[in-house]
Amino acid sequence: EAGVxxxxxxxxxxxxxTVTLRCDPISGHDNLYWYRRVMGxxxxxxxHFVKESKQDESGMPNNRFLAERTGGTYSTLKVQPAExxxxxxxxxxxxxxxxxxxxxxxxxxxxxxxxx
Amino acid sequence: SQKIEQNSEALxxxxxxxxxxxxxxxxxxxxxxxxxxxxxxxxxxxxxLIRENEKEKRKERLKVTFDTTLKxxxxxxxxxxxxDSATYLCALDSGNxxxxxxxxxxxxxxxxx
Numbered sequence: 001e002a003g004v005x006x007x008x009x010x011x012x013x014x015x016x017x018t019v020t021l022r023c024d025p026i027s028g029h030d031n032l033y034w035y036r037r038v039m040g041x042x043x044x045x046x047x048h049f050v051k052e053s054k055q056d057e058s059g060m061p062n063n064r065f066l067a068e069r070t071g072g073t074y075s076t077l078k079v080q081p082a083e084x085x086x087x088x089x090x091x092x093x094x095x096x097x098x099x100x101x102x103x104x105x106x107x108x109x110x111x112x113x114x115x116x
Numbered sequence: 117s118q119k120i121e122q123n124s125e126a127l128x129x130x131x132x133x134x135x136x137x138x139x140x141x142x143x144x145x146x147x148x149x150x151x152x153x154x155x156x157x158x159x160x161x162x163x164x165l166i167r168e169n170e171k172e173k174r175k176e177r178l179k180v181t182f183d184t185t186l187k188x189x190x191x192x193x194x195x196x197x198x199x200d201s202a203t204y205l206c207a208l209d210s211g212n213x214x215x216x217x218x219x220x221x222x223x224x225x226x227x228x229x
Contacts, residue, residue, distance in 0.1 A: 041221070048214050091159050102148045102167065105160075
């Protein structure tokens with residue numbers, strides 16, 4: 001069974017440009033999460049989809065970040081325009097929709113974004 | 117605000133010894149706590165989950181304890197091996213029942229042969 005896959009694995013862009021990150025969750029997982037780790041800090045929650053609906057987007061830094069999950073399958077996270085402080089590793093995770101959410105989350109390998 | 121602290125220093129131990137990692141939290145009461153392993157360039161990998169009404173959980177060489185009075189979890193790896201070298205992350209549920217996790221900074225463990 002394929003795990004969570006993220007694309008690209010690395011992206012280097014200039015300040016002001018647009019970047020779109022993609023996440024393919026494990027098939028059948030209704031929960032999809034985006035997290036981010038910036039240099040020297042802990043992994044922080046960005047947002048949570050249940051199927052195609054945004055359940056919680058309290059961690060999104062600002063309106064330069066836009067996440068979508070059309071059809072409840074893969075998700076994209078677009079940063080437009082990118083700023084230097086957006087650099088970091090973006091992780092996607094998925095889990096099945098069960099009970100109170102206390103199930104393990106399956107993480108992708110991450111996308112390392114560098115804004116120069 | 118909710119805060120999680122893990123061993124701030126890297127942990128270096130000899131092969132065969134028991135590694136003990138600490139996770140302390142403040143300002144809330146999680147329903148469950150999870151431990152993940154992360155290797156360089158990879159995403160976190162789930163190891164164990166322990167609920168607030170459980171004191172201890174084991175899986176092979178791993179043991180987790182959860183003390184809701186002390187607001188602390190201890191993560192033990194017995195008979196450690198060089199292959200156990202990695203960063204270990206403590207993650208707590210946010211309380212919104214949606215599976216959103218709050219992570220500690222992680223503890224880097226190095227097991228020397």
